[in-house]
Amino acid sequence: MNLLRDRFLFLDCQTTAANPVLGSILEIAWCDSSASEQQPGKIQCKLVSQPDKKEIPFRIQVITGISDEEMVNAVHEREIYFSLKKHCAENQINAAVVHYASFEKPFLHELFEKHGDEPFPLDLICTYQIARRLFPNLPTRGIRGLGGFFGASNCELKRSSHHVEMTFSIWQGLVAELAKQGIYSVEELRDWLKEPVKTKRTKYQYPLESEKRLSLPDKPGVYKMMNARGEILYVGKATSLKSRVNSYFRGQRNKDPRKLEMLTQTHNIDHIECGSALEAAILETDEIKRHDPPYNYSLKRKQRQLAFFDENLSSMSYIQSIDHPIGPFSGHFALEQFTRVHTWLTTGEDDPLIFFDEVPTDLISSGFELFCAEHNLDPTLLATPRDLMAFCIRFIRKSARLSQQSNGEATNPLDTGEPDDDDLEDEDSDDSLVEYTPEDVSGKFGRLFKRIAKSYLRGKVLTRLLNSRIIFQEKSKIRRLEVRSGEIVHSDDSLELKNAAKEQLWQNLDVMTYDRISVLLSEIIRMRAAGQNVIIEPDMPLSIVSHQII
Template structure:
């Protein structure tokens, strides 16, 4: 192969784009996947292959979560030298040699690739992250996801080589356009530019891609807002009592900003919003907007495998559909149900599993302390599940709530724990009983809300608002007199079994949000009334008592 001219314009130069995934950084980690593609003015279809791990090595759980690569998938893995030879064949087919190669964050990939080469290295590597940090010194983050989003392209949630190759090629084309404005138009010129010292140009304060006048023009009104990439795709959906204050609060903080937020704000270049008559209605609109746009930075409501579950009255059995045997629900998490079931069988899986949980001896000692402490657990006229539900209810009544409880949080038990003791096992089991009993009460409460009417007045407002919930949907909202009271809900005759059969994830999330908003209004001392049927409406006092339990 005759070496090609190093003066060919970058915009026309064919390059090799490479990406690697590994179990950890070199030298400790092992290659897990390699992907590559030849790229000129367009991107050829990327090729990627899984790499067989050395004998005895497994994919760490954290790596499996972020890549989606399972041990089962690794049955199709190939020997790393076989993959390297295929990559080298592609590199050798390029006109220019050594092959001009583009990698994002090349410091991670190069040690693996040089180990594979074990001799003459056939790749002439430049790093898109290094280029971007010089071209865009004030961009908060230059990760591949942040850069691709800044230029208007989404990157998949899972870290897979084929997707990252395409994203790197996209970023490369955008950077080539910016390099041309700096007078850098050839491969050799790019190397010279990267090798030259650079004057520090980073601002002492964070500079955000979002135009300042765009965010400052937002109204002082309640509503929902959407953070957008340049292509109009939605990064994040949020709600606000004041759109102006909420959105601008993202851009005021200079220190201690979470990495994930910095990554999102590196991509956000535009905004869209909808004004709502009240903060409550903004909150109710938000979950449906998140599901509609599947915004990547709204994690909780966009998990693909979310599902509703129904259980027997004592939570001992579960089903994806309500039935005479499993009439109670809905529940959105099986984690609490599974751990509660393990607790009723005195199994260690009630707490964290594997190395995160207590050993058998410590668990047994803690479980025995639990049984000796609480009289409910010695009753012979109740099932094991019923005993634990009674315990959880009593603990709640006694105020055993030293932190917020979320029955859908699978990682609550044992979070941050380094040493398990029998005493901590007992406390964790009590917490599990409390959380299971709470999940049961919330399921009953949401079923009651399924057909209801709410009248409320936001703090400082002179008029009240009314919303009608029918079949889990918000079918009507309007302004009413300040002293208005809710009428009988139109769907009050709907049987409980029919309500449970009609539940969807959408109605479940809306009614959970409504519950949170009712708590907010009660805490603020705002006038609010809820009507669930032909009986009198629950005023602030009675509603506060009902909400205390859920």
């Protein structure tokens, strides 16, 4: 068989486990093409119904995006067997190209042996094994990294149809490289793979020309890593563009596999210089939302919506209005635990999921009693949601003062009583344990009340920053940022401050603005912690804060 001209089956499986003993095929896709064609042939892709209607493991749902609801269109694996066998026979296909054949092979053999009493009939050619020999110094040879190296587009979710497209692109690239080695047929390829490996791996080799990264300026800014098609893979910020970007390419030990995968595909870098690291951080969040790069996790828009509450904290809206002025909150789940706690306090109804991880209801009661005793709290004073929120705010401010007295550290970065992020613990690492004590639950209540207060106070701080001036020093120069309706503007721009008496400041703003101002807040906290002097001049009518609780 000729590697360039003959047709091969390109195939990929997504499964629920690492082998057919523990799981089954969830999705399968295939097409037949030759490396001489510009595009792969028509791809057939099918979801496969699960044995005994088993639910898809949550981890698999996350990486594939396949939900149980989507499985209503799934077909029985028997149909997959007949369709695949018929396709190979009608098109006279003798070999299949699979990226990591040792993974797919047992699933394919199990499918054919179960429904046809025969092994999978095609010879399997593994592109991974070929790439290991041809490109020993590539950072990674996984399907996403290698596909991007050869110019294929990437996708966040692992779906079979996209992997078939990438396998085809990889095959085209490998066939061209094999021709340089004098290998043109499957038989020659088999013989070559049997030979001892002649080239040993040394240091990583990247597709990005070193001159492009070494010539970057030693200034703050935003950088964009791009693949061969010019598609943006990742957006990052830097105090020094030259130092930050080149740090990705130094050293080989303990490298993040995801970063190596990205660097294997990075053929070019674009950048935007900024006047300061603060401005770079703000620009980064906008660029991430503008381009939605596959290798950025944080600051993406996704399906997020801001949430606002009424003054009684009992009703929620996605739009700020006179009836729902309190916010913004990062989503409708922001006060879910707050609502659960208040409902439990006022109705006495058992709720083992107040903390989301299940806790026995008797321990919730005894733990709360202990918390009240430790903090001299009379629970009858928490009759309304506003009463509970007011206590949460007093509690976090008291905790901040005690922390400052004991550590001598500033805990009030923006004069709001909001401590740094590090002062607010996540749930204990022991939460996975089955056994709890009242002391454990008392501590959980304390951390929960801090998180509730922080969500509320954060909305106040972000609203103050929404229209403000930020004055700071950057390398001996005084810089001034004007913020208008959450946009960073130049001092000579003519954006006017909204009239707060007529409309709420967040009314027409979304997650993009929320993240931009959140990043601004984080950078101010970071700069102050580093000893930099940052002056904030809020430009906000007092009527805006008329809904404050205390």
